[in-house]
Amino acid sequence: MAWLPSIEERERGVWRKRANARIRFLERFGERAPQLPRFHPERAPGLVEMPQLPAANALTKAAELAFVTDQTTRGRELLDRAVGHLLAERPGNWPITRTALLGTLVHRVSTELNSEGIHLMADDLRQDTSWYYASTLILDRTAGALIAAAVASGPPERTLSLLTQPLQAAEDELGIHSPERLAYLIAAKAMEADTLPLFGWRRRPDGPPGETADDTRRHADQAVAAFLMLTQRYAARVRLLTSDHAHWGQLYPRVPMLDWTLLSLHVALLRREMTIPIRKLFSSIQPVGPAGALGTFIADIASALDRT
Amino acid sequence: MLIQWCLKGIAETSAFGDLEAQKALQDAGLTSAWLRNPTGRDILTLPADSQSSLSQSALNAHVNSFSTIAATTPYMSVSAGCVELDPGKTTTTVYHALETALSFATKSGACSGYVFRLWVLVSPKPAPELPGFAEEVRELNLFRQYAIFHDEGEIAAKLFVPARQIESVEKYDCELNLLWTHLNSNFIPPERISNLLEFL
Numbered sequence: 001m002a003w004l005p006s007i008e009e010r011e012r013g014v015w016r017k018r019a020n021a022r023i024r025f026l027e028r029f030g031e032r033a034p035q036l037p038r039f040h041p042e043r044a045p046g047l048v049e050m051p052q053l054p055a056a057n058a059l060t061k062a063a064e065l066a067f068v069t070d071q072t073t074r075g076r077e078l079l080d081r082a083v084g085h086l087l088a089e090r091p092g093n094w095p096i097t098r099t100a101l102l103g104t105l106v107h108r109v110s111t112e113l114n115s116e117g118i119h120l121m122a123d124d125l126r127q128d129t130s131w132y133y134a135s136t137l138i139l140d141r142t143a144g145a146l147i148a149a150a151v152a153s154g155p156p157e158r159t160l161s162l163l164t165q166p167l168q169a170a171e172d173e174l175g176i177h178s179p180e181r182l183a184y185l186i187a188a189k190a191m192e193a194d195t196l197p198l199f200g201w202r203r204r205p206d207g208p209p210g211e212t213a214d215d216t217r218r219h220a221d222q223a224v225a226a227f228l229m230l231t232q233r234y235a236a237r238v239r240l241l242t243s244d245h246a247h248w249g250q251l252y253p254r255v256p257m258l259d260w261t262l263l264s265l266h267v268a269l270l271r272r273e274m275t276i277p278i279r280k281l282f283s284s285i286q287p288v289g290p291a292g293a294l295g296t297f298i299a300d301i302a303s304a305l306d307r308t
Numbered sequence: 309m310l311i312q313w314c315l316k317g318i319a320e321t322s323a324f325g326d327l328e329a330q331k332a333l334q335d336a337g338l339t340s341a342w343l344r345n346p347t348g349r350d351i352l353t354l355p356a357d358s359q360s361s362l363s364q365s366a367l368n369a370h371v372n373s374f375s376t377i378a379a380t381t382p383y384m385s386v387s388a389g390c391v392e393l394d395p396g397k398t399t400t401t402v403y404h405a406l407e408t409a410l411s412f413a414t415k416s417g418a419c420s421g422y423v424f425r426l427w428v429l430v431s432p433k434p435a436p437e438l439p440g441f442a443e444e445v446r447e448l449n450l451f452r453q454y455a456i457f458h459d460e461g462e463i464a465a466k467l468f469v470p471a472r473q474i475e476s477v478e479k480y481d482c483e484l485n486l487l488w489t490h491l492n493s494n495f496i497p498p499e500r501i502s503n504l505l506e507f508l
Contacts, residue, residue, distance in 0.1 A: 025417035028484040029407055036406060036486070054404050097399075141398035246456045254459050255394040255401065 002300040004068035004257065005293035006242050012069075018251050019069040023078070026062035030055040030081065034088075050093055056085040060102065064258045065251060072304040080106045091127040094120060096134075097142040099127075100149035101260050105267060105305055111149040113162040113187065115180045118146060131179035136186060144192035148264035152271060156199050163187055164201055191233075194226035195265060199272055227265070228291070234259040234298070235291035259298065266302035309441065310430040311498040314386035314463050315405045317413030319421040320479075329422045329477050333492040337471040338424060342382035358382065358439060358467060367436040367464060371445055371455050383443075383464040386426065387412075390446050390461030403459045413480060420481045426474040427498045428465050439466045472496040 007015050033055040059082035066075030083106055086099045100120055103109025112119040117130040139146075150159040157164050162184055187193060197220055241253050316338060318324055332338050342361055361382040369376060370383040389405035406423070413421030429441040434450050436443055445451050445462040455462070475495050479487040 021416060021418070025411065025414070025484075028417060029410060032484045032486075033406075054407065057402070058407065254392050 002067065002072055002297055002304065003070045004238070005290060005297055006238050007068070015251070016069050019065045019071075022251050023062045023065050023074075026058040026065075027078065030059040030062065030085070033058065034085070050089050050095075052085040052088045053095070056082045056098075059085065060098075064256060067301055068257050072301060075301075076106065076305055080108070083108050087122050087125070091120075091125050094127050096120065096127075096129060097145050097149075101145050101264055104149045104152045104264060105260075109149075110153040110159070111146065112153065112159045113146060113150050113183075115162060115165070115184075117183075131183045134179075134183070136179070136182050139183060139186050143187045143190040145261045145264070147187060147190055147192040148261045148268065151196075151199050152264045152268035155272070156196060156201055160196075160201075163193060163196070191226055191230060192261065192265065195223045195230075197223035198227070198269060228295075230259075230262050230265070231295045231298070232291045234262055235289075235294050238294065239290070258301075263298050263302055263305075266299050267306055270302055270306040310432060310444075311427055311502060312388055312430045312442070312444070312463055313425070313427050313498075314388045314465075315409035316384075316386045316424040316426060316469075317409035317411065317421060318424070319413055319415050319419055324422075326479065329424075329479065330490055332424065333471055333474050333477055333490060334494075335471050337468050338384060338426070338465075338474065339468040340382050340384040340466070341379050343468055345379055359437075362437050362439060362466060364434075364436050367443060367445075368453065370464060371457075371462065372453075382467055384466070384469065385460075386428065386442070386463050386465055386469075387461045388444075388446065388463050390459050392459050401459075403461055405461055408460050410480060410484060414482050414484065417482050417484070420479065420487070423478045423480065424474055425476045425478075426469055428463060428469060428473065430463060436464075442466065473498075 003009075003012060034051050059078050063075045063078035063082060066072070066078055079102060083099070083103045086094055086103070087108065096118055099109055099122075100111040100118070103120070103122060104111060108122055110121045112121070115131075117128060117132075118134060119129075120127045147160065147163075150156065153159045237255075237259065238257070241255070241257060242248050244254070247253050318329070320326075328336075342358075361380075366377070366381065367383060370381045370385070374381070387405040387408040389408070390403045392401045392403065394401060409423045410421075413423050415421070430444045431438075431441050432450075434443060435441075443451070443464040443466075445455060445464050446458060446460075448458075471492065472494055473496065474492055475497075476489055476491045478489045481487055
């Protein structure tokens with residue numbers, strides 16, 4: 001069962017009914033949006049930069065509603081369609097973080113972060129964004145999501161070499177202020193980077209992350225603690241959402257109900273073969289209370305996504 | 309003054325159908341509940357009556373307690389879309405006017421309805437007591453009181469929107485299929501009153 005824990009059992013019938021009505025509306029809007037006059041590039045030239053984006057937004061919201069009301073298969077299908085709309089934009093126009101995060105969940109996009117920049121790959125298409133052009137201000141806010149997408153895309157030594165390879169000395173005149181170094185610093189300080197020991201990488205006390213020589217409990221402990229903190233953060237977010245009774249009651253939350261970044265990290269864990277000691281440690285340490293229930297909820301969705 | 313394009317979604321009911329939708333473009337315009345339910349008022353007392361009905365408290369009730377004044381509000385909500393901040397995820401979310409209008413027009417996919425495309429004048433400062441221009445409720449720099457449904461991107465028009473300011477009406481079914489579009493042959497584009505002047 002994968003009901004959002006904040007939805008009490010006695011309310012689930014009503015929630016399911018309302019969610020299905022809203023999902024239907026969002027589905028229809030997602031289907032129609034690219035052709036509606038307001039969003040059609042030929043009918044509104046100059047006004048529309050990314051005509052597929054409203055459809056992707058609507059289908060993502062629909063997928064989220066499906067996930068929180070224990071309709072994981074339907075949610076996955078809606079998410080796949082949302083990603084389809086994102087990828088229908090020409091490469092160069094893909095919204096970076098959203099395409100990386102959502103695309104990796106449905107196995108359609110692979111993300112790599114290296115010293116050159118952010119690389120998104122979908123079949124034969126790719127979008128490369130150099131650190132010279134990626135705003136560090138935006139990266140500061142989205143680094144966690146990109147790290148999650150990267151570790152879910154494959155082994156971090158390949159997909160996250162920005163953090164897992166020793167930082168080369170910048171040869172250009174910018175020196176320590178080079179875009180690559182700034183990107184490394186921003187990514188390294190994201191809380192999601194602290195989960196890397198669970199994927200086989202730990203932060204060396206004297207510098208950048210390096211491959212673990214062994215699965216020492218101390219390093220895995222820190223990574224699990226980071227996971228717990230991320231789950232607590234999600235729990236705080238859900239508490240805030242439920243306090244907005246007007247929107248919550250209508251299943252119309254102003255901001256996403258699902259923590260897609262945390263979900264990606266859980267999917268990444270499933271896709272990586274954890275060593276037995278780490279797996280045991282991770283299973284034994286679970287947050288209590290609402291955060292614990294949310295952690296189980298996210299893990300259940302990740303399992304369902306990974307099975308499809 | 310600003311000129312703002314907006315959308316208005318109205319569900320199809322026994323009281324509002326194809327005839328009424330097309331008449332709105334011909335001459336009737338779109339009217340507030342206050343005008344549609346005169347209850348003892350007549351045209352001669354309209355200026356005095358409207359003066360007493362338009363107020364900050366009436367606007368507050370319209371925005372945050374609509375169900376209590378739905379039958380008597382002198383304001384009429386139209387949508388221009390909205391951007392919301394998400395501090396938790398440090399991103400922004402765009403709420404498109406068309407999605408809001410369609411949600412109202414079809415009651416979230418439960419019935420067919422109409423979406424009107426129109427323009428209104430918007431004051432750069434709040435003046436809920438004055439008729440003739442709309443209030444940009446979605447603008448938090450102007451309307452600082454908390455709006456429960458801020459994400460609907462509300463612009464509150466007053467009393468009525470003249471037919472000549474309504475460019476078109478589209479009808480959608482409950483599956484959001486566009487059934488038909490009617491254009492207003494008497495539509496006056498907003499460029500007529502913009503501050504972009506041609507040389508002599």
